[in-house]
Amino acid sequence: MTTETEQLNAIRERIDRIDEQIQDLVNARAAAAGEVAHIKQQSGDEVVYYRPEREAQVLRMVKERNKGPLDAEEMARLFREIMSACLALEYPLNIAFLGPEGTFTQAAALKHFGHSVTTTPLGSISDVFQEVEAGNCQYGVVPVENSTEGVISHTLDMFFSSPLQICGEVTLRIHHNLLSNAPSLKDIRKLYSHQQSLAQCRGWLDRHLPNVERIAVGSNAEAATIAREDPGAGAIASETAGEIYNLGVLAHNIEDEPGNTTRFLIIGQQEVPPSGEDKTSLLISTRNEAGGLHRLLEPLAQHGVSMTRIESRPSRRGMWDYVFFIDVDGHKDEPHVRQALADLEKQAGMYKVLGSYPKAVL
Amino acid sequence: MTTETEQLNAIRERIDRIDEQIQDLVNARAAAAGEVAHIKQQSGDEVVYYRPEREAQVLRMVKERNKGPLDAEEMARLFREIMSACLALEYPLNIAFLGPEGTFTQAAALKHFGHSVTTTPLGSISDVFQEVEAGNCQYGVVPVENSTEGVISHTLDMFFSSPLQICGEVTLRIHHNLLSNAPSLKDIRKLYSHQQSLAQCRGWLDRHLPNVERIAVGSNAEAATIAREDPGAGAIASETAGEIYNLGVLAHNIEDEPGNTTRFLIIGQQEVPPSGEDKTSLLISTRNEAGGLHRLLEPLAQHGVSMTRIESRPSRRGMWDYVFFIDVDGHKDEPHVRQALADLEKQAGMYKVLGSYPKAVL
Numbered sequence: 001m002t003t004e005t006e007q008l009n010a011i012r013e014r015i016d017r018i019d020e021q022i023q024d025l026v027n028a029r030a031a032a033a034g035e036v037a038h039i040k041q042q043s044g045d046e047v048v049y050y051r052p053e054r055e056a057q058v059l060r061m062v063k064e065r066n067k068g069p070l071d072a073e074e075m076a077r078l079f080r081e082i083m084s085a086c087l088a089l090e091y092p093l094n095i096a097f098l099g100p101e102g103t104f105t106q107a108a109a110l111k112h113f114g115h116s117v118t119t120t121p122l123g124s125i126s127d128v129f130q131e132v133e134a135g136n137c138q139y140g141v142v143p144v145e146n147s148t149e150g151v152i153s154h155t156l157d158m159f160f161s162s163p164l165q166i167c168g169e170v171t172l173r174i175h176h177n178l179l180s181n182a183p184s185l186k187d188i189r190k191l192y193s194h195q196q197s198l199a200q201c202r203g204w205l206d207r208h209l210p211n212v213e214r215i216a217v218g219s220n221a222e223a224a225t226i227a228r229e230d231p232g233a234g235a236i237a238s239e240t241a242g243e244i245y246n247l248g249v250l251a252h253n254i255e256d257e258p259g260n261t262t263r264f265l266i267i268g269q270q271e272v273p274p275s276g277e278d279k280t281s282l283l284i285s286t287r288n289e290a291g292g293l294h295r296l297l298e299p300l301a302q303h304g305v306s307m308t309r310i311e312s313r314p315s316r317r318g319m320w321d322y323v324f325f326i327d328v329d330g331h332k333d334e335p336h337v338r339q340a341l342a343d344l345e346k347q348a349g350m351y352k353v354l355g356s357y358p359k360a361v362l
Numbered sequence: 363m364t365t366e367t368e369q370l371n372a373i374r375e376r377i378d379r380i381d382e383q384i385q386d387l388v389n390a391r392a393a394a395a396g397e398v399a400h401i402k403q404q405s406g407d408e409v410v411y412y413r414p415e416r417e418a419q420v421l422r423m424v425k426e427r428n429k430g431p432l433d434a435e436e437m438a439r440l441f442r443e444i445m446s447a448c449l450a451l452e453y454p455l456n457i458a459f460l461g462p463e464g465t466f467t468q469a470a471a472l473k474h475f476g477h478s479v480t481t482t483p484l485g486s487i488s489d490v491f492q493e494v495e496a497g498n499c500q501y502g503v504v505p506v507e508n509s510t511e512g513v514i515s516h517t518l519d520m521f522f523s524s525p526l527q528i529c530g531e532v533t534l535r536i537h538h539n540l541l542s543n544a545p546s547l548k549d550i551r552k553l554y555s556h557q558q559s560l561a562q563c564r565g566w567l568d569r570h571l572p573n574v575e576r577i578a579v580g581s582n583a584e585a586a587t588i589a590r591e592d593p594g595a596g597a598i599a600s601e602t603a604g605e606i607y608n609l610g611v612l613a614h615n616i617e618d619e620p621g622n623t624t625r626f627l628i629i630g631q632q633e634v635p636p637s638g639e640d641k642t643s644l645l646i647s648t649r650n651e652a653g654g655l656h657r658l659l660e661p662l663a664q665h666g667v668s669m670t671r672i673e674s675r676p677s678r679r680g681m682w683d684y685v686f687f688i689d690v691d692g693h694k695d696e697p698h699v700r701q702a703l704a705d706l707e708k709q710a711g712m713y714k715v716l717g718s719y720p721k722a723v724l
Contacts, residue, residue, distance in 0.1 A: 004405055011398050012416070016423065018391045022384055022444070023424060023437060029380045030432045036373050043366055054374070061378065062385060070392045074447045074478060075385060081443050082384070085436045099601060099611070116436060121601060123611060239461065239483060243605065249461070249485060 030086045037090040049091035050138070052168045052266070053275035055083055056358030060277070063361070076362055084114020093117040096128045096137035104240075108170040108264040109141040111362060125154045129162050132267055139167065139268040145311075155265065156313055156325050159283055159354050166281050166355030168266035170362075176201055176255045179247035180227055180234040188212055188250075192223035193236035201236055203256040209234075221245075266357070275358040278331035279308065282341070285323040285350035293324070299343030300328060303336045323350060331356040392448045399452040411453035412500065414530045414628070415637035417445055418720030422639070425723070438724055446476020455479040458490045458499035466602075470532040470626040471503040473724060487516045491524050494629055501529065501630040507671075508536070508624045517627065518675055518687050521645055521716050528643050528717030530628035532724075538563055538617045541609035542589055542596040550574055550612075554585035555598035563598055565618040571596075583607075628719070637720040640693035641670065644703070647685040647712040655686070661705035662690060665698045685712060693718040 002010075040047040062079045066072040087093065095113055098105045099121025109119050120137055122128050128140040142155045176197055182188050185208060191198075195216035198205070205214065212234070217223050223235035224245040235247065242249050272278075286292030300307055309327040330337040332353055345351045364372075402409040424441045428434040449455065457475055460467045461483025471481050482499055484490050490502040504517045538559055544550050547570060553560075557578035560567070567576065574596070579585050585597035586607040597609065604611050634640075648654030662669055671689040692699040694715055707713045 004401060007401050008398060011394050011401075015391055015394050016420075018387050018394065019420065019424065019441065020427065022387045022391070023428065023441075025380050025384045025387070026437065026440060027428075027430060027432055029377055029384070030430075032373050032377050032380065034431060036370060039366060039369050039373075058378075058381065062381065065382065066385065066389075068389060068392075069396060069451055070389055070447055071451075074450070075388065077477070078388060078440075078443055078447060079381065079385075081440055085432055085440060088436070089431055089433075115439070121611070121614065240605075243602075249483075252483065 026082055026085075029082065030089055033086040033090060048270060050087060050093060050270075052272045052358055053278075056168075056275040056277070056361050058083065059361040073362070080111075080362060081114045081116070084116040088116035093139065094137045095119045096122050096131040096140040098122060098125055098128055098142055104172055104174060104238075104262055105141055105143055105264060108143075108172050108262075111172065112141065112168060112170040112264075112266060113139075125152075125158060129158050129164060129267065132164055132269070133162065135269075139266055140164075141170070141264050141266055143262055144169075144265045145263045145309075153313065156311065159325075159352070160323075162267075164267045164269060165271055166265050166357050167268040167270055167272050168357045169279065169360045170264045170266070171261045171360050172264070174238060174260045174262050175253045176236050176260065177239050177242060177249050178234055178251040178254055179224060179237050179242040179245070180250050181231040181247055182234065182250070185209065185250055187232065188234040189232040190215060190230070191234045191236070192217050192226045194218070194220050194223065197223075197236040197260075200260055201254045201256060204251075204254040208251070208254075272355065272357050274331040274333055274356070277359050278329075278334075278356050279359050280328050280330060280332050280337060280341075280356040281354040282326045282328070282344075283323060283350065283352040283354055284326060284344065284348040287347075287349045296324075296344065296347050299340045299347070302343070303340035305330055305337055305340040325354075388444055388447075391444065392451055395448040395452060410632060412449060412455060412632075414632075414634045414720055415640075418530075418637040418639070418723050420445065421723040435724070442473075442724060443476045443478070446478040450478035455501065456499045457481050458484050458493040458502040460487055460490055460504055461485060466534055466536060466600075466624055467503055467505055467626060470505075470534050470624075473534065474503065474530060474532040474626075474628060475501075487514075487520060491520050491526060491629065494526055494631070495524065497631075501628055502526075503532070503626050503628055506531075506625050506627045507673075515675065518673065521687075521714070522685075524629075526629045526631060527633055528627050528719050529630040529632055529634050530719045531641065531722050532626045532628065533623045533722050534626070536600060536622045536624050537615045538598050538622060539601050539604060539611050540596055540613040540616055541586060541599050541604040541607070542612050543593040543609055544596065544612070547571065547612055549594065550596040551594040552577060552592070553596045553598070554579050554588045556580070556582050556585065559585075559598045559622075562622055563616045563618060566613075566616040570613070570616075634717070634719050636693040636695055636718070639721050640691075640696075640718050641721050642690050642692060642694050642699060642703075642718040643716040644688045644690070644706075645685060645712065645714040645716055646688060646706065646710040649709075649711045658686075658706065658709050661702045661709070664705070665702035667692055667699055667702045687716075 059076045062076050063072040066075050095109045095117050097109045097119055106119055125142050128142050131137045132140040143152045144155045180188055191212050191214050197220055198214050220237035224237045224241045227233045227235035227247055228245045286296050306329040307326055308329060311325040312322045332341060421438045424438050425434040428437050457471045457479050459471045459481055468481055487504050490504050493499045494502040505514045506517045542550055553574050553576050559582055560576050582599035583603060586599045586603045589595045589597035589609055590607045648658050668691040669688055670691060673687040674684045694703060
């Protein structure tokens with residue numbers, strides 16, 4: 001009969017041998033990635049090292065074949081890091097993001113590219129576009145929509161004039177916090193936030209602040225500004241907002257459902273081939289006619305292409321002329337999407353494909 | 363003769379097979395970690411799932427046996443994440459840190475524990491200690507010294523009264539940035555920062571701001587406060603300081619050498635057994651005698667124990683009574699350290715071992 005210590009030591013030795021094999025295989029993988037780079041370099045063409053469609057495929061395979069006990073998401077995250085390390089050996093990526101460091105956009109960049117990249121914080125969304133256009137950073141990460149705050153219009157507007165492509169998307173969960181300069185919850189008399197944030201925290205607010213007036217404002221940042229001026233006011237916003245507006249955090253993660261997400265886009269100079277599960281983003285405008293939008297979207301329905309999102313933005317060209325940012329399911333090189341887009345282009349005033357890219361895997 | 367595409371496809375298939383094997387092995391590792399947990403649970407003793415000394419040993423083995431092409435640091439980082447994922451399956455860790463989210467302390471927590479833990483931001487260093495003492499979080503992460511700003515005295519002071527042990531340490535590189543509300547570098551007339559920051563950026567300052575007066579102040583945060591009030595002033599500080607004090611970043615990463623680090627401590631309720639490469643932190647005071655400190659430290663030299671750090675702090679007990687925070691090489695259970703500490707304890711007024719813990723591996 002073996003003692004507990006002997007049993008534990010035997011398992012630990014087994015783990016050490018497993019670790020050795022993992023290490024050998026990860027190094028073999030890195031060497032194989034090096035061979036790929038070498039063959040590409042010899043071809044004389046411009047070499048594309050980072051292949052979003054291939055990475056998405058690898059991560060999907062990892063999730064599909066995972067038998068546990070590790071969770072499929074967790075396993076995919078480990079492979080995300082392994083690929084990141086292998087790529088960094090051949091071609092160190094420098095990723096521009098909307099700074100400063102420590103923001104959600106940096107977290108999104110690291111979630112998408114793994115931790116073996118360099119990230120460069122920039123002061124504005126247009127700076128991120130410029131650095132990628134100039135080639136100082138190979139890719140950029142910018143926020144594009146928030147389930148609480150709606151679309152980030154400045155990002156959409158950049159696509160009017162930028163030659164950059166969308167190469168990928170990332171989503172991140174965002175938490176709500178109760179910010180205030182009041183000493184404690186019972187000192188709060190009014191609560192400000194975006195209407196959606198108030199709705200997303202209703203259960204918590206009913207339990208903890210049942211008699212406090214709730215006032216909807218334009219954004220959580222605006223709510224934080226009000227709370228900064230009035231110590232009897234509270235705001236629902238991110239921790240970062242608390243830091244920026246110098247407010248204390250009276251309660252963390254007060255959302256009822258963990259469904260508050262922000263979506264980010266990866267921008268670059270590269271067209272991404274199909275990965276098998278892709279999205280295409282378009283910028284189009286109607287001609288100035290009644291029923292213009294309905295007619296414009298008909299080709300999508302006819303060819304069985306699902307529209308997953310539509311946002312209207314005022315065009316810069318005229319008072320009553322609207323442009324639409326549209327996401328559809330599928331890659332522009334898939335036949336049914338190609339046909340739908342060709343028909344749509346004929347109807348549209350302005351027509352620009354912003355990119356086809358793999359749907360977020362992680 | 364094979365085409366380039368055929369060659370690349372063959373290598374990609376090889377990579378896919380390598381990935382399958384890695385995935386099987388990582389899952390086998392997770393299952394083995396589960397067996398360890400099961401055996402411990404059956405023993406009836408209180409089960410310690412997180413073993414800092416074992417993790418340090420695994421990471422050191424990974425670094426030592428690494429043959430490349432992946433870098434040993436990078437490989438250790440991947441194993442850090444694999445262990446983090448395996449542990450989370452048995453025992454999800456919740457780590458308290460000095461918030462808010464996105465700060466260097468959170469980065470230190472994730473560097474030490476990997477990304478499979480939950481991190482809980484707290485408003486002060488004493489809150490971090492309290493949450494760990496209360497058992498709401500198993501471990502806490504607090505900053506303890508910064509090569510620019512010196513020691514974080516509040517952390518040291520907490521150890522006077524806290525029963526918590528130091529279970530580990532982490533170091534992080536910190537970057538310097540030029541912050542200002544001036545529109546550009548040429549509009550800056552005065553530059554404020556901590557003396558060490560000025561020294562660490564001297565080369566950059568000589569090249570880019572040769573004629574600007576450099577003024578040393580008590581901390582980089584103080585410099586940022588001055589720059590906020592005076593648009594002709596610049597400050598050298600972190601990006602986070604720029605966000606907090608609402609200053610633009612005119613230049614990133616201006617340090618001449620990438621040697622600016624902050625050190626963090628992991629605190630918990632657990633005594634950590636020797637890992638083979640350890641440190642011991644002590645809190646001691648001299649008796650009120652001339653030559654007290656010199657005599658106090660003699661036992662360390664006699665038993666061949668190296669002192670790696672010493673900080674004096676005013677004691678709370680009397681005007682002229684100082685206490686010292688001392689780090690020595692080695693674990694308190696190693697014979698030469700044990701003897702040195704026993705002799706030292708006899709000489710000291712106050713004597714408290716704050717913990718023996720593995721030296722930072724990553």
